[in-house]
Amino acid sequence: MTLRTWARALKRDAHVVWLCARDPRTPWAAKAVALLVAAYAFSPLDLIPDFVPVLGYLDDLILVPAGLWLALKLIPAQLLAEHRAAAEAVAARPISRIAAGAVLAIWAAAAIATALRAWSAAT
Structure with a gap:
């Protein structure tokens, strides 16, 4: 998997997690983790500012993928498949x-x- 493919998958999964967090069928624990992860992923604010050498991007490279992994594990597979299709449809729209x-x-x-x-x- 190339870096570009991995980055696109992370962006798509962040959108999937956001969609799942807003779905009433999502269990509350998964919803809480999903909201936190999506808010952090889409927020312009970081725990460590990006201008700090090396450490500034380290939180984005570790916290976001780890949080997405946890959120995706907590969300039921049926909901995940449904929202993943919706997120891919949005990503396929022309810019x-x-x-x-x-x-x-x-x-x-x-x-x-x-x-x-x-x-x-x-x-």
Whole structure:
């Protein structure tokens, strides 16, 4: 398995765990673990910030896969198969690069406008 395939599987499994956590048929223990793991996986905040050399990415490389493994073990197989199919359908949708570019252009324009306003106020 290549690194890219492994990363895509982790991303898909994080989505599967999130979907399972929101399903009322999921047992409460699995739901609690799934919510914690999905929240940590999708959160921009880390236990150890990514700018800390080596250790910053170590929590992402160890905690997320270990948490996903535990959550996937606790979720019933039938629910897992159902939500895995749903997650793969979402991943197969086309990505709009034009829309992404438009959003980036809006953010860049807002940042430039803010910088120009701050600079003109300072002078």
